Amino acid sequence: MNPMTPARPRTSPGPRGLSRDAIVEAALDLMEEGGEAGFTLRKLGARVGCDPMSILYHLKSKEGLYRAMAGRLESQLRIAPSSLPWRGRMRHLADQYRSVALRFPKSFWLMQHFVYTGPADYDHMEMVHGALREAGIPARDIPSLCLGWYACITGLAMGEVGGLIGPASKQDLEELAQLPDHSHPLLKGAMPLYQDLAPNSVFALSIEMLLDGIVAQAAQHLPSGANPA
Structure with missing residues (x-):
């Protein structure tokens, strides 16, 4: 071996x-x-x-058990088709993490607890490295962006299953309504939007923002006049 x-x-x-x-x-x-x-x-x-x-x-050890559990969750993820462009592959991985979080809401925190959990984890990290390279990220920056990407997508998924991301509750709306109009005009004006907030929309919009950020980061290293991937 x-x-x-x-x-x-x-x-x-x-x-x-x-x-x-x-x-x-x-x-x-x-x-x-x-x-x-x-x-x-x-x-x-x-x-x-x-x-x-x-x-x-x-x-x-108990820590070893937790790592094995995280590895089992990681094995639920499927590698994106290589025919997809880099954004599609990254988006596919993010959607897979959200799906696992929704299926295992009380265990998903384990996937934030370990950087490496085993063979399945390495396969996905290899894909992320390839996608970031295809996007035009310099090799020296890929490890930082790779871990940052994982932190962001798992954090979004945890926020949803933990209750942070979702429609505003009745109590939230009542508290917002009591705020002075002159000090919080933008927040109070957005109250109907918070009331109708859809978690899947929050996730999708946030992922696109992250992907756009990767494009912007890569553009800083392009030769003059070149177009980003």
């Missing part, structure tokens, strides 16, 4: 016939039921029929 190739997760049965995959799947189910506050190795052990030490046999 090439020493630079990430090792594949161990899936062979361990104590009592447990497999790493079965533990990770059960862990995601448990996280979705009770969130991080209700997640313990003891509860997970009870669910899969073993003691916590048997779980650690496979995952080494």
Whole structure:
């Protein structure tokens, strides 16, 4: 095996016939039921029929379990068709992250917790590097923009499943209505728009803004008279 190739997760049965995959799947189910506050190795052990030490046999630590769970979520993502232009590939990846967040709202925070989770993660990062290079970003800036891109798209997805992004609540609107007209005219004028805010529109518009920002960044390094990708 090439020493630079990430090792594949161990899936062979361990104590009592447990497999790493079965533990990770059960862990995601448990996280979705009770969130991080209700997640313990003891509860997970009870669910899969073993003691916590048997779980650690496979995952080494709770942090190792969390990383494996994030890797399983990452494996839900699909690589965009290479025939798409760079913006299309980046947009496709962002949409995939949002889809996973909506399917696993209480586990999705794990995808912000780790930079690298395994083979699937490396595949997507390779795509992002290629897209940024195609956009005209200098090689020295690609790692920074790559991590910034991930932080932005996962943050948008977390904002939606966490309740930040969505229509204004009745309480929000009542508080806005009580603000003095002279001090908050723009905000009060936008109240109907906040009331009808659609999360998918917020996500799509924000992604386009990020992509436009990549174009603007690349344009700073173009020869005079050249057009951005």
